[in-house]
Amino acid sequence: MNDNQILSVGIDLGTSTTQLILSRLTIKNFASAFSVPRINISKKEVIFKSNIIFTPLKTQTEIDADAIKTFVSEQYQKAGVNKGDIQMGAVIITGETARKENSEIVTQALSGYAGDFVVATAGPDLESIIAAKGAGTNIVAKENRKNIVNMDIGGGTSNLGLFSDEDVIDTACFDVGGRLIKIDPQSHRISYIAPKVKELIDRLHLNELYEEAQVTDQQLQPVINCLTQILENSIGLGQKSPYFDLFITNHGLNPENQIDGVTFSGGVADCLNETLPDDEFRYGDIGLLLGNAVRHSLIFKEKDVYPSIETIRATVVGAGSHTTDVTGSTIAYTEGILPLRNLPILKIAKSDESLDVDDLAAKISEKINWYRVQNELNNVALALVGKHSPSFADIQRYAAGIVKGATVLITKHEPLIIMVHEDMAKALGHSIFARLPAKYPFVCIDSVKVENGDYIDIGEPVAGGEVLPVIVKTLVFG
């Protein structure tokens, strides 16, 4: 493997299906020969796609960790890669399976096994972003200079990611999906109804819909219509359904954001057909019915629908190819402390950044204490905006304030992780170095945008140590 390439894995553990992809990220210096390197990811290629399997479950909600482990190892073998070659990546656990217990099971099952990559467990917001990037919504939005929302309609949830240009501006998630009701393809008997759908059925008094009941598509139509209306409502179309709030997973989109067009991804994106086939339950669920209904919904009538790059694989491709970023050349770090995982971001208020050394230190130390859980201090990544073109005196002030404010962490010998948005990390790093005890571990990187509530993973250095791969996990939207 070329040193200027990063092998990244993406694993999507969804409500219904699980898949894996491997992608190769090429990093390139975009600066001319006479400038400081400006390193960025120049190419993202998916080099291997696994089969799509049904997510192995022990119960309706508990993931079978051993089966996942077997699946992953088989796929690596097929792809001809060693787990040790994989430098970055993300496991996204989505939909109804995205519970804390499951993520812990998977993390344990895969850590040290699937390569030394970073295991991320997604909330619905991160999943929405990842799916939209995998679908290419950011590219559609940029090329058309419009606000485009991706609707990733999966088995259990629909994840919405709204992009303006290349930037995500909002996300949302609804418990609407193709496998909320499972139906035997032969007998047409219902085998499973998701809890929220059960409540909907009760409230609609659809007495013929219950687990074990044999059904027709006509009998299911009121449920399908309701789910479709919620999807319409989710992007501000149609009359608001009385059940809209019931199906919100965490939150809807901010209604003030303009939406010009739509892309679709997720399994149901492959079912957006004009007409229903005769064997409408061939996938053992309501995916085809829902897809057909969406095709005839207000979404197609009132919005421009753009083709997406990936549909059912959008999330996994997003996880494998679009989560990793790089930071490089003007950074400073001590050897041997990477990778670092799941560090919460602690962002200093911009107004506090101009304080003198002692006051800045006091603010930092106060905020670090917010992360004291059950009297146990957790390490954090300290984030600052920094100053555009700082003077040497500015650097000294920042460094002194940070080192003094982080005394509690330093006493515990936690590695000091500093992220600054402006281009000043190397000078700041040197200044911090001068103030820390000898050989104290620290990382100081710049040009990465983070907010409070984000988590960050920093991978092992690549490209001769000049570049660090970084994954920012954005979990909250302001």
Next chain:
Amino acid sequence: MNEQDIKSMIETILTDMTSTKEADKNNVGPQTADSAPKEATQQDISGDVLDDITKIDLRKQFLVPHPHDREGYLKIKSFTPARLGMWRAGCRYKTASVLRFRADHAAAQDAVFSDVDPQLPKEMGFLETQTTCQSKDEYLTRPDHGRKFSDEMAEKIKQSVTPSPKIQMIVGDGLSSAAIEANVKDIIPAIQQGLKVYGLSFETKDVIFVKYARVGAEDQIGEITNADVVCMLVGERPGLVTAKSMSAYIAYKPTVGMPEANRTVVSNIHDGGLPAVEAGAYIAELLDKMIRLKKSGIDLKAAENAGN
């Protein structure tokens, strides 16, 4: 003629009279003493200051009056520092854009044709030297003279700085005195601080300030001082975007006449490019690398690509 008619006739006459009067009044203008041009009195001169046009962000300045797609235009314009969206006056330029262009060009020319503030090397405690050039004009037309020191000057350098240092720093005015004035005070301590990380150092009193300096002047200094690595900070030829851009030309054991490819260059050091302090930190790392690998320029790059 009845009363009504008389009334309306009088009205017409009066109206005509008054409007004639009005017209006359309008015609007399310039002849009256009141409206003759007069010298402004102290009270007429406002204490207000016009806005500084050089503070306008060119990426946001937009003078097209009725664009087909304003938002789209601003967006595409934001991708380039080029002066787009400046519109036109007939087939010529708008006054605002042409004045800004002239202001930026004036700053660039002033940066070239003026000297570095003589107080700067003194305040910093640098050793002051000069190439064989005797004037700015000679400097601009005779690049060869800007690379050479007289024997007396060479001797002065030899006597004044620490011999055979690991690092010899040089500050040269080059083509922009403004670049030196803007960046040197921040970059020197940043390099010194960065070098500490690698256990290296230089003293400010050993920094050589060179007036009328071309990059090649560092080669002779390399020979005079027998330094391992010579690093020259020099003002770049100004563009309109900035007149304050500085570069560092760094060479391992430079000699007069060595290939240009043996220099490692860090360019674009200014507040809109690579900030001076960050450049200093980066240069410190480069200096360490060159001392360790005993190489610079393309040889250094080749060695790095070969995996150190």
Next chain:
Amino acid sequence: MILQTKLFDKLYRFGSVKEVLAKANEVKSGDELAGVAAEDATERVAAKVVLSNLTLEDIYNNPVVPYEDDEVTRIIIDGVNKRIYNEIKNWTVSDLREWVLSDTTTDYDIKRIRQGITSEMAAAITKLMTNMDLVIAAKKIIVEKTANTTIGRPGTFSSRLQTNHPTDDIDGIMAGIMEGLSMGIGDAVIGLNPNDDSVDSVVKILNKFEDFRAQWDVPTQCSVLAHVTTQMEAIKRGAPVGLCFQSIAGSEKGNTAFGINADMISEAYDLTLHEGQAAGPNVMYFETGEGSELSAEANFGADELTMESRCYGFAKKFDPYIVNTVVGFIGPEYLYNSKQVIRAGLEDHFMGKLQGISMGCDVCYTNHMKADQNDAENLAVLLGAAGCNYIMGVPHADDVMLNYESTGFQETATIREIFGYHPIKEFEDWMEKMDISHNGQLTERAGDASIFLN
């Protein structure tokens, strides 16, 4: 051959034709730097006197770089039609000057004599010409070349659209192209100087240019001014190269410094003719500039004007669509101030046209030269009067990548207005279709890049 004369009773003696050529040159800082310039103004005139009396045969027999040592000299000498040369070899340099300026000498006559002269002869008469001579002589010479469209037709004035970007950001580059096209700029070529000379990057930009050109049906040609070897590799990868570009010099050694030789350019010419985007037959684009040979220590003791003329002799072999001198780019050590730049721009333009080159000029200056935009505008107007084929169109004349000042979109529009010139016919038709111009007048849409946004 007489190499000495008296002026004001003082004897001036010169050692060689090369020395006469050098000392007869108008003042150029580059010649002083090279140590070949006249000692004083009187010696300069003495050299002009001696030069005016030399025959074309004297010049022919004394190329400034020996035939045996230099492929550029061989290309120039071997390209001469001996029959035509024999008809004129006894003319003095003065005769040739006066013949070119004569009322009865037409473009038709010059086309024939052109085949009998060398680059040194073109340089020689240029040294005897005043600025206005250079304007009127160039004005009568018509050089038309065809790639996709035909440049140089009488009554037309074209421009290269040049929207360089410090990091080759394609969106930023395209923004400039949209604005330029909306002003009627780019009928000569849409050409980018890339910051990144890699094949990948060049291919990407070429594809983008061609996609845009095709989408809007713009009748012009595109070029990315990377090294010729990079462009050849791009063509081999299927990239749509319209014009194949290279910077050239007036000696083999100078070309070596650019990493090229005649065989390489021949190969590029052949490849572009057969696999390029433009129909041709003229598919090459070259840039030159007085002083580049000296900066590569490849001037062989000759003056920068004569070396420049030899660039056109070299270029002629590859029948280029366009050549432009980047006249003020190189800096004050070669052309000291605006006076020297204006003179050089007129000289290069005339010498190129005399040798059958479709000449344009990058009317420009750097910020360490004693020149400003007024000087650039002066030269642009003079070249407009001289019938120059094209100048540059850089947004507001400020090149944000190469850090120098050239001519803006407005200058081309203004010169068209002053002299009643038009863009290339097909391009002007396109402007009418786009409602950028109406009956030859720019409309309210001209200068609005956003007309290309959906």
